[in-house]
Amino acid sequence: MSSPIITLTTDFGYRDPFVGIMKGVILDINPFATIVDITHGLSPQNILEAAIAIDMSYKSFPPEAIHIVVVDPGVGSARRPILVTNDHCHFVGPDNGVFSLVYNSSESISVVHVTAEHYFLPQTSATFHGRDIFAPVAAWFSRGIDISKFGDPITDYVTIPVPALVLVKKNILEGEVIYIDRFGNAITNINTQNIDDLRSSSPKGKPRVLVKGKEVPLKNHYSEAKDEGLYSLINSFGYLELFVYKGSASSHFGIAVGEKVGVVVS
């Protein structure tokens, strides 16, 4: 039998020992767990960024994996620890909206408010629930303990507002940049389906991408762009992305999260 997978997605960064400490707690409870880092480089306390990162990632992992997400500015307050199960796998983290995009992308969702404190560490601090609650809950759950033992289902779990698309006209869609990656590529909230829907309004039209009032040519892959201009493509997650070949769209063209991006079919 292969070992259960527990992943970690946090804003803890790479300077401090906090992530290592969570792994120690997990291995102390379940020495057979396979622990995988998704990322610890999320912007501090940026719940939307965490929601995007885990939603990008979980489908690539085996079914039944347990994904811990800790971006938790409300640690120590009344916000609830939750254990989420969708049609593919499981999630453990704070009930602060960090799973908002997972809720959207899942066919089925059940959310349990974790109240069984005997699955926490014996002493629970007010500032490090990654170590004291989320890591041990995931580790105990990975040992096969039934989810009903952790607490009761809730339906009033928290979601955060996710930037929405605006259909300006029947052939004009406005979205925005929601994530800048390490290379400076700017990922928008406009996906292939959105563009296809728009095209159905003008079947003979071609989609054009507009940023800062200028057209941004649509390419198939990065190295099709032969100069240092701003280009766009459909990225590997199915979303429209702005890029500069071998450069940073973000720093070369001053594009940040929130930058409006239009798609016009005509």
Added chain:
Amino acid sequence: MSSPIITLTTDFGYRDPFVGIMKGVILDINPFATIVDITHGLSPQNILEAAIAIDMSYKSFPPEAIHIVVVDPGVGSARRPILVTNDHCHFVGPDNGVFSLVYNSSESISVVHVTAEHYFLPQTSATFHGRDIFAPVAAWFSRGIDISKFGDPITDYVTIPVPALVLVKKNILEGEVIYIDRFGNAITNINTQNIDDLRSSSPKGKPRVLVKGKEVPLKNHYSEAKDEGLYSLINSFGYLELFVYKGSASSHFGIAVGEKVGVVVS
């Protein structure tokens, strides 16, 4: 049987392949080892920071784990490689004081000067003992080889000076910031016990925290602070910590390692 755990705590950073190389050496000697990163983001050659990080971490790992720590400005010189065993687990690293806080926090300690060169790599370089000495020694030790085979016990192991508390008056204690974390939280060397001891001097008094001549309100958790002022709390390791809610105490208030922090009970 679960696999032996070997952790890594270094100042090697995340650009170079050095940490990966150490893992290769470990797996070549013990393919069944479970290797866990604690952190590689320690400030270069900062022995005190390494001493704090490993002391924060080791108790969260299972007993018998082997913790390699490599912050080693004296690599290649006469400083000794050591194998440390306390009441909980084991440590491998240079004898330069990197385990000073572990020595303080342990109920029992034995330190072996590792001289058995057949547990090193065949060729030992002058600049990368992480690869050539510490990784292979930990890996061989994880295979169950008796500690007496690695060398003889020593009692003159090196400790570094650790910032000490000053009892200014019977109700006034002065400590200092000893670690800034990724979020800009400033961790002091004043712990719960120190504050309780101080309170015994004035049983009806309440503790007040003073930084740069101003009082810093004491909270229970981060989100109790409702503005961007400087606050304090007892952190998850039992130490007094200065923080800004959703901000950086370090950059907003110019607090660095060494900043004096007072506690007054009156």
Added chain:
Amino acid sequence: MSSPIITLTTDFGYRDPFVGIMKGVILDINPFATIVDITHGLSPQNILEAAIAIDMSYKSFPPEAIHIVVVDPGVGSARRPILVTNDHCHFVGPDNGVFSLVYNSSESISVVHVTAEHYFLPQTSATFHGRDIFAPVAAWFSRGIDISKFGDPITDYVTIPVPALVLVKKNILEGEVIYIDRFGNAITNINTQNIDDLRSSSPKGKPRVLVKGKEVPLKNHYSEAKDEGLYSLINSFGYLELFVYKGSASSHFGIAVGEKVGVVVS
């Protein structure tokens, strides 16, 4: 039996979930794989740096390890995915020269152009072959599938120009800095063998290192340097390296990749 080792060396950085996603794909295909990070901090799209990093690393891993390298500015274009086998282990990555130094350091090499698309993910994007091609190919290969099933051998694999040494006179050699590490140490392309060869020209001479027209004293290890001057030594990989004790040769002396370094024996 120990589990197969798959390593990852990329320029994906530590902010985004891309590396974690690759690990998910690997574990979904081979849950028994042991995945090891070499580094993800390579300079974006710097193929030479990747070539140096993997060549520094692979010999420290057990034989039969599979090393994935993804620095891939041409992702989505016609550049081929390859599976490389040398006398020690295996490599998977783009055919863009990222294995140039491995080719040089190997006693034997065979390179297969991976064309068997049933070992890719079902949907292959144009921008993330780490997830869609390299991770699944390595994972399937780690399950013991014969290399002949992946594609046909090629001999016209790509190599990139690697900075070469110039023998200025029979006793004067000019090389250059090819890598700056996290500590600011500047690694050159001049190795022990090169210096020994030079000494054979003047058997009674001593080697002197010259940078920016000044002599840089040659030491045995870092802490032999007792001031903040620029020094040199033969590093743990057998190459001449410039350093500042407890400081950065790169920032203190303005040394970057490409800086010329001379060795004179006289």
